[in-house]
Amino acid sequence: MxxxxxxxxxxxxxxxxxxxGVAVADVLTGLLPVLDAVDEARRHHDxxxxxxxxxxxxxxxxxxxxxxxxGAPGDPFGPARHEVASYRCTDQVEGPTCPVVLRPGHRVGEHLLRPAEVEVTGPPAGP
Known part of the structure; x- marks a missing residue:
């Protein structure tokens, strides 16, 4: 017993x-647009x-x-944690990488709140 x-x-x-954990993730997901607006205001010194x-x-x-x-510039591309905004082919990389992060992603614990929005650079398709 x-x-x-x-x-x-x-x-x-x-x-x-x-x-x-789910409740915290839900609250933070709702606040992400607020954090984005704050970041934008800081960039403009407002x-x-x-x-x-x-x-x-x-x-x-x-x-x-x-x-x-x-999501940091230079990260290897991962479809589970990145959202592609644009893709460019180049011979200068061996695999898909993220040279530019347009909007950072966020996670809390195991919960991905939002993937990072990135520009991806990858090798040209094979013959």
Whole structure:
């Protein structure tokens, strides 16, 4: 009887962690357009005053959820983590690579929130 109870407790703990991970992923997915807008505002030096305080608070809270950026220039192309915006053939690479990241991807734990949007450069097709 005790073994069954211990097994039940472990299963409930696993399920709670799983549901919590999905909930965090859902919230972060909804906030990605906000993060994109903040990044765009920073590129144009439009983050100042009260807006800067809001951005700092938002980023501080998001850090606690541990989202990870993915997709860096020079990464090998991976269809599970990259979305192709354009493709260019060249003899200068051995396999498909991502020289330009147009929009970073994001993940939290095992959950891919959004693939990185990239330009891909690859070798020409065979004969």
């Amino acid at each position: 005790k073994d069954e109870y211990d097994s039940f407790r472990r299963r409930v703990r696993r399920e709670r962690r799983s549901v919590g 983050v100042a005053g009260g807006f800067e305080q809001v951005v700092n608070l938002l980023e501080g809270q998001l850090t606690a959820l541990r989202p990870e950026s993915s």
